[in-house]
Amino acid sequence: MDLFYATSFVLSIISASTPLLLAASGELITEKSGVLNLGVEGMMLIGAIAGFATAHDTGSALLGVLAAAGAGIIISLIFAVLTQTFLANQIAAGLALTIFGHGFAALLGAGYVGIAAPTLPKLAFPLLSKIPFFGPVLFDQNILIYFSFAILIAISWFLRKTHAGLILRAVGDNHDAAHAMGYSVLKIRYGAIAFGGAMAGIAGAYLSLYYSPLWSQDLASGRGWIALALVVFSAWRPYWLLAGAYLFGGITYLSLYMQGLGVPIPSPLISALPYFGTIIVLVLISRDRRRTRLNQPACLGKSFHAVV
Amino acid sequence: MDAPVSPPTPAPPTDPLLVLRGIVKQFPGCLANDHVDLTVGHHEIHALLGENGAGKSTLVKIIYGVMKPDAGTITWDGKNVTIANPAQARALGIGMVFQHFSLFEALTVAENIALGLNNPEDRVGLYDRIVDISTRYGLPLDPKRAVHDLSVGERQRIEIVRCLLQNPKLLIMDEPTSVLTPQEVQKLFGTLRRLAAEGCSILYISHKLEEIRALCERATIMRLGKVTAHCIPAEKTARELAELMISAKLKTQNFGGRAESTQPPRLVLDRLTIRSNQPFGTDLKDISFAVAPGEILGIAGIAGNGQTELMEALSGEIPAGSPKNILLDGIEIGHEGPMARRKLGCCALPEERNGHGAVGGMTLSENGFLSANLRGALQRLGLINRKRTREFAASVIERFDVRTTGPEAEARSLSGGNLQKFLIGREVVQQPGVLILSQPTWGVDAGAAAAIYEALVALAEGGTAIVIISQDLDEILMLCDRIAVIAAGRVSAPVKVKDATIEQIGLLMGGSQHEELAHVPA
Numbered sequence: 001m002d003l004f005y006a007t008s009f010v011l012s013i014i015s016a017s018t019p020l021l022l023a024a025s026g027e028l029i030t031e032k033s034g035v036l037n038l039g040v041e042g043m044m045l046i047g048a049i050a051g052f053a054t055a056h057d058t059g060s061a062l063l064g065v066l067a068a069a070g071a072g073i074i075i076s077l078i079f080a081v082l083t084q085t086f087l088a089n090q091i092a093a094g095l096a097l098t099i100f101g102h103g104f105a106a107l108l109g110a111g112y113v114g115i116a117a118p119t120l121p122k123l124a125f126p127l128l129s130k131i132p133f134f135g136p137v138l139f140d141q142n143i144l145i146y147f148s149f150a151i152l153i154a155i156s157w158f159l160r161k162t163h164a165g166l167i168l169r170a171v172g173d174n175h176d177a178a179h180a181m182g183y184s185v186l187k188i189r190y191g192a193i194a195f196g197g198a199m200a201g202i203a204g205a206y207l208s209l210y211y212s213p214l215w216s217q218d219l220a221s222g223r224g225w226i227a228l229a230l231v232v233f234s235a236w237r238p239y240w241l242l243a244g245a246y247l248f249g250g251i252t253y254l255s256l257y258m259q260g261l262g263v264p265i266p267s268p269l270i271s272a273l274p275y276f277g278t279i280i281v282l283v284l285i286s287r288d289r290r291r292t293r294l295n296q297p298a299c300l301g302k303s304f305h306a307v308v
Numbered sequence: 309m310d311a312p313v314s315p316p317t318p319a320p321p322t323d324p325l326l327v328l329r330g331i332v333k334q335f336p337g338c339l340a341n342d343h344v345d346l347t348v349g350h351h352e353i354h355a356l357l358g359e360n361g362a363g364k365s366t367l368v369k370i371i372y373g374v375m376k377p378d379a380g381t382i383t384w385d386g387k388n389v390t391i392a393n394p395a396q397a398r399a400l401g402i403g404m405v406f407q408h409f410s411l412f413e414a415l416t417v418a419e420n421i422a423l424g425l426n427n428p429e430d431r432v433g434l435y436d437r438i439v440d441i442s443t444r445y446g447l448p449l450d451p452k453r454a455v456h457d458l459s460v461g462e463r464q465r466i467e468i469v470r471c472l473l474q475n476p477k478l479l480i481m482d483e484p485t486s487v488l489t490p491q492e493v494q495k496l497f498g499t500l501r502r503l504a505a506e507g508c509s510i511l512y513i514s515h516k517l518e519e520i521r522a523l524c525e526r527a528t529i530m531r532l533g534k535v536t537a538h539c540i541p542a543e544k545t546a547r548e549l550a551e552l553m554i555s556a557k558l559k560t561q562n563f564g565g566r567a568e569s570t571q572p573p574r575l576v577l578d579r580l581t582i583r584s585n586q587p588f589g590t591d592l593k594d595i596s597f598a599v600a601p602g603e604i605l606g607i608a609g610i611a612g613n614g615q616t617e618l619m620e621a622l623s624g625e626i627p628a629g630s631p632k633n634i635l636l637d638g639i640e641i642g643h644e645g646p647m648a649r650r651k652l653g654c655c656a657l658p659e660e661r662n663g664h665g666a667v668g669g670m671t672l673s674e675n676g677f678l679s680a681n682l683r684g685a686l687q688r689l690g691l692i693n694r695k696r697t698r699e700f701a702a703s704v705i706e707r708f709d710v711r712t713t714g715p716e717a718e719a720r721s722l723s724g725g726n727l728q729k730f731l732i733g734r735e736v737v738q739q740p741g742v743l744i745l746s747q748p749t750w751g752v753d754a755g756a757a758a759a760i761y762e763a764l765v766a767l768a769e770g771g772t773a774i775v776i777i778s779q780d781l782d783e784i785l786m787l788c789d790r791i792a793v794i795a796a797g798r799v800s801a802p803v804k805v806k807d808a809t810i811e812q813i814g815l816l817m818g819g820s821q822h823e824e825l826a827h828v829p830a
Binding site: 076166167170176177180181182295298 | 365373374393394395398406411412413414415419422423624
């Protein structure tokens with residue numbers, strides 16, 4: 001394979017992995033606070049249409065990204081009110097959020113099918129971007145790709161080094177103790193859910209404004225679910241999340257590539273490859289149940305009700 | 309009592325440190341605090357004494373700002389204050405060590421301590437300060453270790469060090485010794501006396517009378533949400549204190565010491581070894597003992613030494629490695645699950661009433677069915693026999709004096725003591741050959757506990773072998789024929805209760821396995 005193919009191969013993997021990484025980063029923070037939000041797919045779709053519509057109407061893709069983040073926050077706050085204030089079951093509320101997101105995004109997007117919107121700009125570093133292979137891969141990328149790495153590093157630092165991150169982990173580990181010490185479990189979880197919503201929204205905008213820059217209601221095509229699986233696969237560790245996202249992005253791209261080459265395997269089977277990969281890796285990872293439970297936020301998915 | 313270590317001599321303060329007047333706290337269906345008054349002086353170790361459910365924990369949560377009182381005033385150092393949250397309590401100089409530790413298992417000692425400090429900037433040099441305080445007060449701690457690796461005694465030290473780092477004027481300790489060995493209790497008392505001598509008042513909550521007599525200068529006694537008496541504990545006998553606490557003349561009970569059985573054992577454990585399925589669990593190692601018909605065996609030990617795992621292994625929730633590890637009337641049952649064991653006559657009731665022993669959202673009838681459907685013949689051809697199920701629950705309710713609206717009441721609507729009576733009754737009525745119980749009277753009032761004890765003794769007299777896993781040493785000494793101790797997943801050889809000494813039991817609870825109880829001269 002010559003350099004041109006190698007470059008385009010890596011670029012394709014990066015662009016296929018980024019939406020997973022963005023959405024999973026948000027969900028990681030949500031789950032670290034002890035909340036399981038299964039509505040990632042729905043929030044992504046809402047973000048995708050909000051971003052697309054705003055970019056189309058204003059002519060600014062960046063405003064689109066901001067609108068997508070805002071829409072993700074608003075939608076996630078519905079989930080937060082249901083599960084945190086009214087103590088609804090998180091699994092049920094999350095599934096409802098995904099179904100609602102599908103339908104509502106399709107409704108909002110009805111007038112935007114088949115039209116174009118401005119796409120996200122690339123940020124090319126002068127000179128550096130001219131280096132063969134490394135230039136296009138590292139220094140001539142879409143701004144959201146830089147953002148996905150920056151936010152991941154920030155999350156890792158936040159969780160390990162800051163007092164606020166410590167509080168977030170504490171709330172996820174033992175919400176009763178955190179409450180007894182005077183931390184507001186509810187406020188912290190609302191914040192974590194909103195962050196998850198914003199990141200899912202941005203992941204949606206990445207899809208509709210860059211990855212396949214047209215609106216269609218099937219845009220997310222299961223990426224929200226893969227992002228959720230990745231959080232578990234990484235055992236709630238940011239850099240494993242990065243590895244996981246790129247592994248699955250890689251398999252996804254490889255399966256497309258194989259289809260293109262006409263490998264004599266039935267194409268539905270090839271399309272299923274990333275999902276098979278997910279399942280196999282998840283099973284391998286969770287073989288040692290003790291270890292998985294150790295890393296998992298102990299209060300994940302449990303409702304918290306303070307007696308005051 | 310230790311002489312105070314070089315007491316500093318501050319000017320005698322005019323006002324007491326803390327005064328509560330007319331504190332009222334109402335929960336749905338329960339008046340937890342009914343016009344409670346409490347005064348704690350400077351340098352004082354003050355006891356707050358009462359049974360489970362008397363309202364002690366609610367009161368101290370109000371002092372620490374976790375709960376808000378419905379009425380009443382709090383005066384701190386002569387000034388009226390409102391304590392809206394724990395951070396404010398800490399700022400005033402109030403520290404609290406919780407009964408169920410407020411620790412985060414997945415975090416390190418230093419991280420846990422940092423979470424309890426008001427100012428995050430305190431983290432600079434936190435490691436040094438932790439080591440400094442812990443050596444000064446004889447509370448050794450390694451700040452870098454993760455909490456899930458630590459023993460219960462070490463965990464309590466984290467909480468105490470966390471409080472001491474903020475130079476508190478009042479340290480509240482909620483049932484601090486329920487998880488400690490007798491030796492650890494003595495060390496803790498030394499630390500507390502030293503703190504009091506250095507000017508930190510201590511509010512000490514307990515229902516253990518001898519401890520309060522040994523440690524506390526004054527006591528406030530609560531019952532059913534009200535203050536019933538103030539006294540100087542050293543001037544009262546334990547019996548007098550107990551009578552103030554439950555306001556009824558105690559009859560001395562001693563159930564143990566039935567005639568020895570010469571029949572073959574009903575339950576035999578043979579080198580049972582099990583790996584815990586919990587990330588912070590304790591593995592069971594090489595456990596062997598036998599229980600004869602009519603015998604009650606008590607298994608003492610501090611929480612977290614493998615009690616949960618032993619219970620699950622005996623009930624069948626975790627199958628043993630080999631069928632031969634557990635024998636019921638000579639039948640190998642190690643591989644069987646809970647239903648099969650029940651059918652063969654081995655019934656079990658775990659520690660956690662709601663969620664493990666009973667399904668909170670189901671009715672008492674349904675909860676009865678879940679356990680007794682085979683032995684009570686409550687099903688036919690796979691269908692529930694509603695009538696018999698109702699009758700079964702009604703008979704348990706009547707025989708065990710369960711206070712409830714009837715068999716169709718939801719399990720979670722019952723108070724802890726009543727639900728426990730129902731659940732124990734549910735097992736007893738099935739006339740099992742072997743009955744295994746964990747913490748049978750935890751959180752149960754004295755009257756209900758006495759009823760439970762009587763039912764268990766009657767069952768044993770009918771030839772049932774009973775195993776009681778309990779952290780309440782007094783309960784085991786009173787009720788059981790023989791006692792064994794579980795520590796770090798190993799069970800010591802059982803000995804007769806009348807031959808055992810508290811010192812030896814304490815050493816075993818602390819994990820010194822080489823000193824077997826069996827070697828104690830009678």
